[in-house]
Amino acid sequence: MSELNREPIEVPGATVPFFTYTIGETQYFEFDTSKCGPPEPMVNAMAGLKMIDSANKKVVMINHKKPMGLLDKIGENYDIETESMDDGRVKLIFSYKTGESEKADLSQTSCGG
Known part of the structure; x- marks a missing residue:
């Protein structure tokens, strides 16, 4: 498999770098919060999930x-x-779920835990 052409992308509300690349017909938005503490993984996941509006993202x-x-x-x-x-x-790879993804409340960025 060839090296992915990863491009940095600006994601509103994100606190870590995001990258985008395409495999076949699917566009991916990738970020790494493995060195972050709460609430950063949640904050960045919510920011990224706002970009999934179809099955090919x-x-x-x-x-x-x-x-x-x-x-x-x-x-x-x-x-x-x-x-x-x-x-x-x-x-974790999050994919669009027709009829359900639209219902996600992506405004809450704390886990309340």
Whole structure:
């Protein structure tokens, strides 16, 4: 597989760098909060998820652990794949879920936990 052409992208409200790339017909928005503490993973996930408005857009989150507060809040609104990475981090891929993603409340950026 060739090296992805990752381009930096400005994401309103984000506190970490975001990158975008395309594989096939799908545009990905990726960020890494594995070195951040709360509430940054939630804040950045919410900022990124606002960009998913169709089935051909996905958000890739790299975190130090599975963000349960985030998943409790928006888990039913997106299809989410979770992969364990070799270095112990977790990669989550959020995909648009027709009829559900529109209902996600992306204004709340704290986990209330």
